[in-house]
Amino acid sequence: MGSxxxxxxxxxxxxxxAHGIKGEVRIKSFTENPLDLAAYSPLLTNRANQTITIKKARLQKNMLVAVLEESKSRNDAEALNGTKLYVPRESLPQTEDEDEFYYTDLIGLKARTPDGEELGSVAAVQNYGAGDVLEIRPAKGPTDLYPFTKQSVPTINLAEGYLIIVPAVEVIVDDDEAFE
Known part of the structure; x- marks a missing residue:
């Protein structure tokens, strides 16, 4: 199962x-503590019939350097470059309280305004470098992006399958007056 x-x-x-000549690889971990990634080993991948087993890992700057069971040489390590690592959602621990959740749990939630207007559903959680952003897919048209902050998204109700988004107030500037 690599799919x-x-x-x-x-x-x-x-x-x-690849890192060095003995088959070690660099891994960008998306876990809160990067070294925790090894605890989920063996990991599923985006490559057909391939799993990855982390035998040893150490933190180097913001990356893991890992010894993998599947990588014995630099050539093996180079062939794995770009491989995505996955775990089944049910393998992740339950969150401690209602204000904690996994981003994956937000996908598919209905998005509405405080007045009850349907905006669409959560298609993705993105981060382009300036903070997390919710990508909302409306019934028609292109997706919309909203900042994923407590101010913009004050309510998340996983049990009932929705979240509330407070859209930013639009400011319209008359171009003729803008630079007088």
Missing amino acids: TKNDNLVLMGQIGA
Whole structure:
């Protein structure tokens, strides 16, 4: 099972460049503590019939450097570059309280305004470098992006399958007056 066609898989990391000549690889971990990624081993991948087993890992700057059972040489390590690492959602621990959740649990939630207007559903949680953003897919048209902050998204109700988004107030500037 290497396929990611199962919607119940959560992306946990991605293998990057080879490290050294003995088959070690760099891994970008998406876990809160990067070293925790090894605890989920063996990991499913986006490659057919391939799993990855982390034998040893150490933190180097913001990346893991790992010894993998599947990588014995630099050539093996180079061949794994770009491999995405997944675990089934049910393998992740339950969250402690109602204000804690996994981003994957937000996908598919209905998005509405405080007045009850339907905005669409959560298609993805993105981060382009300036913070997390919810991508909302309306019934028609292109997706909309909303900042994923407590101010913009004050309510998340996983049990009932919705979240509330407070859209930002639009400011309209008359172009003729803008630079007088």
